[in-house]
Amino acid sequence: MQIHFIAIGGSAMHNLALALHHKGYTITGSDDVIFEPSKTRLANKGLLPDTFGWFPEEVHTDLDAVILGMHAKADNPELLKAQELGVTIYSYPEFLYEQSKNKTRVVIGGSHGKTTITSMILHVLNYHDRPVDYMVGAQLDGFDRMVHLTDENDFIVLEGDEYLSSPIDRRPKFHLYRPNIALLSGIAWDHINVFPTFENYVDQFRIFVDSIVKGGSITYNIEDLEVQKVVEASENSIRKLPYQTPEYRVEDGETLLETPEGPMPIEVFGKHNLNNLAGAKWICQNMGVDEDDFYESIASFKGASKRLEKIAEGKTSVAYKDFAHSPSKVAATTKAVKEQYPDRTLIACLELHTYSSFNPEFLKEYKGALDAADVAVVFYLPESVAIKKLAAVSPEQISSAFERNDLQIHTDAAAFKDYVFDQDFENSVLLLMSSGNYGGLDLEEVKERIAS
Known part of the structure; x- marks a missing residue:
């Protein structure tokens, strides 16, 4: 496939471009400014635009699709050209859904904790050599990119962001993934520039829960009252699986997690991270990882980049x-x-x-x-x-x-x-x-x- 990225330099966008290049697609892209590390990472794969700016001539009918980044404006000249020619235009989350519609989609949502929980899940699966497709919002040890897409993997693990999809698609990203397995970690008002009231913000999570595929499941943090209300009020035909912070203690600057085999030292700390760990554990078990294997692998998880x-x-x-x-x-x-x-x-x-x-x-x-x-x-x-x-x-x-x-x-x-x-x-x-x-x-x- 031949794909053109409008605003290729964004954190998410350049990782998707790298993933599709790795998959064998022909990738082009434009942007008006690109910062590090995106700039070097794109250059290393020959994907950095020769000149910064917007060039409508880059958009033509031989393209299979255009992927539109949030950084672009609705009057972007390349976007207008794509609309004029009738080229298929995807937002970032729309394209991820297209790539995963025949897979089991695992989506991690919540105002906080979603990057850490997604990272924990990927760490555990990688430790046990279980290949999956994924998209996560932080760089992880042992992973070349923040996005990985294949034709053969059965699962895809997606961090479900509630921010808008693109300049012409004002839906939150996580509304578009239609998860089979979902997690909701917490609801705390954010993005006030888009969701001006708390009630309007909470509505986005109600829509997310209702978007879960019939017969799917939602693993949810029962310690968050807003999460509990949203999930338990949903009439969607899904399994509802609550989780809560596990028992732990801190001794001499070391956090010890209580497990069936006794206290186990772990690298991450803080009640919120132990709560995240509990959510990740249940998702991993839903994906076929048994409890003992989860504990063995999570002990070496050191955290996602920029998260504590x-x-x-x-x-x-x-x-x-x-x-x-x-x-x-x-x-x-x-x-x-x-x-x-x-x-x-x-x-x-x-x-x-x-x-x-x-x-x-x-x-x-x-x-x-x-x-x-x-x-x-x-x-x-x-x-x-x-x-x-x-x-x-x-x-x-x-x-x-x-x-x-x-x-x-x-x-x-x-x-x-x-x-x-x-x-x-x-x-x-x-x-x-x-x-x-x-x-x-x-x-x-x-x-x-x-x-x-």
């Missing part, structure tokens, strides 16, 4: 970075680190970076999110607010939302860097949380500081 990732460690200090940015994720991550290191000073630094986090109403959702930290810091750049064409957010609004009197707030990148490097990291944990880059903070310098 240890970046440096000294004699009495350690640093983690995490993708956490929504209120529920920030709270869970902060609590997890404090639980793992109860006798160390936890310095938690959160960068407000997303559209939602600058909305005055949504800001209130952060109440208590940093309470587990001994030192709580919020960093944001006023220019980021301006770029998003939002009303200015004041430090007073931030302080009021978090309801923490000793909250430290920084609005200048240089001052934030100075603050971080002025800390005495003796007997401490530095936790950096953001989906951005902390105002250009050099993490290599942070690593050297902690290690020394």
